[in-house]
Amino acid sequence: MDEITRVAVDAMGGDNAPEEIVKGAVEAVNENHKIKVYLVGKQAAVQEELAKYTYDKGQIEVLHADEIIETAEPPVLAIRKKKESSIVKALHLVKEGTCDAFVSAGSSGAVLVGGQLIVGRIKGIERPPLAPLIPTETGCSLLIDCGANVDARPSHLVQFAKMGSVYMESVMGVDKPKVAIVNIGAEEEKGNALVKETFPLLKNCPEINFIGSIEARDIPTGYADVIVCEAFAGNIILKLYEGVGATLIKKVKAGMMTSLRSKIGALLVKPALKSTLKGFSLEEYGGAPLLGLNGLVVKTHGSSKSIEIKNSILQCVTFKEQRINKKIKEKVILKDK
Amino acid sequence: MDEITRVAVDAMGGDNAPEEIVKGAVEAVNENHKIKVYLVGKQAAVQEELAKYTYDKGQIEVLHADEIIETAEPPVLAIRKKKESSIVKALHLVKEGTCDAFVSAGSSGAVLVGGQLIVGRIKGIERPPLAPLIPTETGCSLLIDCGANVDARPSHLVQFAKMGSVYMESVMGVDKPKVAIVNIGAEEEKGNALVKETFPLLKNCPEINFIGSIEARDIPTGYADVIVCEAFAGNIILKLYEGVGATLIKKVKAGMMTSLRSKIGALLVKPALKSTLKGFSLEEYGGAPLLGLNGLVVKTHGSSKSIEIKNSILQCVTFKEQRINKKIKEKVILKDK
Numbered sequence: 143m144d145e146i147t148r149v150a151v152d153a154m155g156g157d158n159a160p161e162e163i164v165k166g167a168v169e170a171v172n173e174n175h176k177i178k179v180y181l182v183g184k185q186a187a188v189q190e191e192l193a194k195y196t197y198d199k200g201q202i203e204v205l206h207a208d209e210i211i212e213t214a215e216p217p218v219l220a221i222r223k224k225k226e227s228s229i230v231k232a233l234h235l236v237k238e239g240t241c242d243a244f245v246s247a248g249s250s251g252a253v254l255v256g257g258q259l260i261v262g263r264i265k266g267i268e269r270p271p272l273a274p275l276i277p278t279e280t281g282c283s284l285l286i287d288c289g290a291n292v293d294a295r296p297s298h299l300v301q302f303a304k305m306g307s308v309y310m311e312s313v314m315g316v317d318k319p320k321v322a323i324v325n326i327g328a329e330e331e332k333g334n335a336l337v338k339e340t341f342p343l344l345k346n347c348p349e350i351n352f353i354g355s356i357e358a359r360d361i362p363t364g365y366a367d368v369i370v371c372e373a374f375a376g377n378i379i380l381k382l383y384e385g386v387g388a389t390l391i392k393k394v395k396a397g398m399m400t401s402l403r404s405k406i407g408a409l410l411v412k413p414a415l416k417s418t419l420k421g422f423s424l425e426e427y428g429g430a431p432l433l434g435l436n437g438l439v440v441k442t443h444g445s446s447k448s449i450e451i452k453n454s455i456l457q458c459v460t461f462k463e464q465r466i467n468k469k470i471k472e473k474v475i476l477k478d479k
Numbered sequence: 480m481d482e483i484t485r486v487a488v489d490a491m492g493g494d495n496a497p498e499e500i501v502k503g504a505v506e507a508v509n510e511n512h513k514i515k516v517y518l519v520g521k522q523a524a525v526q527e528e529l530a531k532y533t534y535d536k537g538q539i540e541v542l543h544a545d546e547i548i549e550t551a552e553p554p555v556l557a558i559r560k561k562k563e564s565s566i567v568k569a570l571h572l573v574k575e576g577t578c579d580a581f582v583s584a585g586s587s588g589a590v591l592v593g594g595q596l597i598v599g600r601i602k603g604i605e606r607p608p609l610a611p612l613i614p615t616e617t618g619c620s621l622l623i624d625c626g627a628n629v630d631a632r633p634s635h636l637v638q639f640a641k642m643g644s645v646y647m648e649s650v651m652g653v654d655k656p657k658v659a660i661v662n663i664g665a666e667e668e669k670g671n672a673l674v675k676e677t678f679p680l681l682k683n684c685p686e687i688n689f690i691g692s693i694e695a696r697d698i699p700t701g702y703a704d705v706i707v708c709e710a711f712a713g714n715i716i717l718k719l720y721e722g723v724g725a726t727l728i729k730k731v732k733a734g735m736m737t738s739l740r741s742k743i744g745a746l747l748v749k750p751a752l753k754s755t756l757k758g759f760s761l762e763e764y765g766g767a768p769l770l771g772l773n774g775l776v777v778k779t780h781g782s783s784k785s786i787e788i789k790n791s792i793l794q795c796v797t798f799k800e801q802r803i804n805k806k807i808k809e810k811v812i813l814k815d816k
Contacts, residue, residue: 216668251664279726289663292671326626326714327588331553334629334711358718362726374671377663378715381695386723389616389699390756394731397755398748407747411734414741418734419727 146178147459150232150241153183154210155248157445160184163247164191166451171201173452177459180241182207182232207231210248213444217251221259229253233260236437243438243458245429247446254290257432257439264467266475267434269294271302272373272441273309274430276383278364282427284310284319285361285369288376290432296340299323299370300347304474305433306368307350312464313457314367318351322366324375325355336372344370349473391419428453431461434470438462483515484796487569487578490520491547492585494782497521500584501528503788508538511793517578519544519569544568547585550781554588558596566590570597573774580775580795582766584783591627594769594776601804603812604771606631608639609710609778610646611767613720617701619764621647621656625713627769633677636660636707637684641811642770643705644687649801650794651704655688659703661712662692673709681707686810728756765790768798771807775799 151167153160160183167179178201181188185206192202209227211220224230229248233256235241244261246253254272263270271287286306291298303321310319323344325333332355333341344352356366361379371379398408428450429442438461440454488504490497497520504516515538518525522543529539546564548557561567566585570593572578581598583590591609600607608624623643628635640658647656660681662670669692670678681689693703698716708716735745765787766779775798777791 279729292663324715326629326711337711358715359722361719362722374663374674375712375715378661378695378712379719382698382716382719383723385696385699386720387727390724390727392616393755394752397752400751400755404748404751407744407749407751410744411741411748412744414737414744415731415734418730418737 145462146176147243147462148178148180148241149455149458150180150182150235150244151451151455152228152232152244152246152248153181153188153204154207154228155246156442157247158447159247160187160191162446162448163451164188165195166446166448167202167455168192168195168197169448169452170455171197174456174459175201177201177455178203179455180205180232180235182228182235183210184208205231205235211252213249215249215252217249217255220249220252221256229256230260233257233439236261236439241437242462243440245440245442245451245454245458247429247442247444247451250289250441250444253439253441254432257435261435261437261439264434264436264471264475267470268301269298270432270434271298271305272430272432273302273306274380275314275427276361276380277423277427278362280364282314283361283364283367283369284314285371285376285379286433287371287373288380288430289373292373294336294372296336296343299336299340299372300343301434301474303344303347303350303352303368303370305470306370308466308469308473309431309433310367312466312469313460316367319367320353320365321350321368321370322353322356324361324369324371324379325357327355327357428457431457434474436467438466482799483513484580484799485515485517485578486792486795487517487519487572487581488788488792489565489569489581489583489585490518490525490541491544491565492583493779494584495784496584497524497528499783499785500788501525502532503783503785504539504792505529505532505534506785506789507792508534510789511796512538514538514792514796515540516792517542517569517572519565519572520547521545542568542572548589550586552586552589554586554592557586557589558593566593567597570594570776573598573776578774579799580777582777582779582788582791582795584779584781584788587626587778587781590776590778591769594772598772598774598776601771601773601808601812604807605638606635607769607771608635608642609767609769610639610643611717612651612764613698613717614760614764615699615701619651620698620701620704620706621651622706622708622713622716623770624708624710625717625767626710629710631673631709633673633680636673636677636709637680638771638811640681640684640687640689640705640707642807643707645803645806645810646768646770647704649803649806650797653704656704657690657702658687658705658707659690659693661698661706661708661716662694664692664694765794768794771811773804775803
């Protein structure tokens with residue numbers, strides 16, 4: 143298979159733009175020759191960064207965009223007004239077919255809204271969910287939805303479950319992914335109104351391997367491969383994962399610095415600890431795909447460094463090569479009828 | 480102040496009953512002579528455990544209860560049918576004024592339902608929230624509500640915010656506790672329907688020190704003292720705290736065992752690490768009070784060991800001595816009119 147995956151990258155999005163974004167793009171093309179990156183943003187600034195690196199010039203193109211959408215701007219308004227922004231221009235590259243995918247560390251709201259308004263949903267998909275991979279004891283799980291659609295309905299959650307299954311099966315190679323719905327108890331009768339209504343629908347879905355409820359406590363153990371929830375809950379899960387992890391690691395480090403004895407011990411455990419904890423880092427898994435669009439939109443963390451940008455770009459290759467959208471059309475939409 | 484706090488304890492509740500429950504009760508009375516504990520449960524089993532310890536016999540009384548409510552039983556039905564259960568009998572001790580408080584590691588559902596049905600709400604309180612203390616980088620925060628009322632309304636959340644403020648101020652000694660609402664972004668216009676409706680109500684509450692939204696990422700930092708949310712979200716937060724913590728500590732331990740070098744280091748850091756991580760343990764803070772009832776009901780974790788039972792019993796003393804319910808009546812109810 144020697145087809146090229148063409149990825150539009152928001153060179154101006156995120157806390158570390160354009161430096162880390164450009165660096166990540168260079169790292170991606172240097173790792174995989176079947177990628178072409180379109181860096182969209184302020185031409186002069188992007189070129190200045192690019193000049194620092196060695197790479198195949200045919201693999202990176204710069205497209206000038208005069209405006210930047212800031213994180214604080216109301217997303218819908220920003221997408222409508224700022225036609226010359228990096229996000230809007232890059233999304234149009236996907237819409238018109240010049241690019242297969244778009245990667246941004248910029249305003250989540252603008253990326254989510256823009257993805258839906260400009261790239262558009264696959265016909266039959268009610269709402270496109272944002273679905274990051276989160277680390278677990280045994281590998282990783284897909285958390286779907288984690289930010290795109292607050293106040294979702296049961297039918298949305300059923301589509302999330304199906305799309306998540308397709309993704310975990312095709313992109314991550316998990317056979318018959320175990321699907322669970324986030325709940326506040328393991329029993330079927332537990333939950334809020336949304337979960338109680340959704341549970342029997344999932345139970346009667348022959349296309350997925352539904353294993354019932356999952357309590358938040360069990361998410362990090364890897365009990366389920368696809369973790370279904372509405373966006374408000376999903377956002378809490380994703381961000382608390384980050385927050386508790388950061389605080390605990392800070393505590394562990396501080397604990398090791400409390401005595402001479404522990405300081406010496408810290409020097410000895412450091413390398414081993416570093417490699418173990420790396421496997422439990424959100425950064426390892428690149429960005430979160432917004433599933434169900436006519437093209438791929440990947441949102442990475444606002445504080446993304448080059449490694450996350452690189453991983454997000456590489457993720458687009460797998461997504462294209464595995465024909466995820468074709469599978470979503472076949473397995474999610476048709477079966478809905 | 481030499482008044483006695485009388486605490487009914489569910490001797491049969493939780494995974495480690497009656498052993499750890501009885502042990503915790505003994506530890507509590509041995510630590511504080513102004514407590515009287517009523518151990519409610521199977522008399523023979525409880526007496527057998529009690530016989531292992533030395534304590535002031537006047538401080539512990541055993542009340543026989545023939546039935547046990549299991550975790551899997553539907554709570555409302557169980558409370559209505561099992562009149563002879565330890566939970567129902569103990570709750571009646573609170574209702575009739577024999578006891579000031581009730582502590583249980585048993586079925587959460589039965590404790591929450593029973594608290595409301597038997598002990599009853601303070602007049603004017605719409606829903607009693609379950610409010611555990613969770614560890615943070617700087618100390619601890621009150622998470623309110625974390626399990627009692629799914630699908631809550633904005634007016635409930637406003638009462639939670641006020642009750643939480645009273646608790647943190649009087650029990651934990653925090654001056655003007657900072658109150659925040661759990662949200663998926665820092666901006667006022669973000670959130671689901673419930674949060675959007677509640678936000679302006681909290682903003683216009685002169686009785687509390689409302690500081691706006693809190694993202695889940697910032698909860699472990701101690702950014703707010705009182706963290707307001709509806710029960711489904713709160714339950715996710717509480718349980719994920721536990722889950723991520725457990726998994727990370729497992730990872731850290733495994734990481735330290737990967738090489739001879741790191742094993743030696745582990746021996747050196749172990750004591751320091753243990754004491755640091757202890758401060759970040761949910762167990763340190765005893766149980767979660769169910770606020771707004773005519774008496775105090777404290778639910779501790781199903782896997783509670785004696786330390787949690789002891790801390791939960793001691794917590795009842797502070798609750799009584801600080802006249803929390805009087806303050807709730809004055810500050811939450813009257814101000815609502």
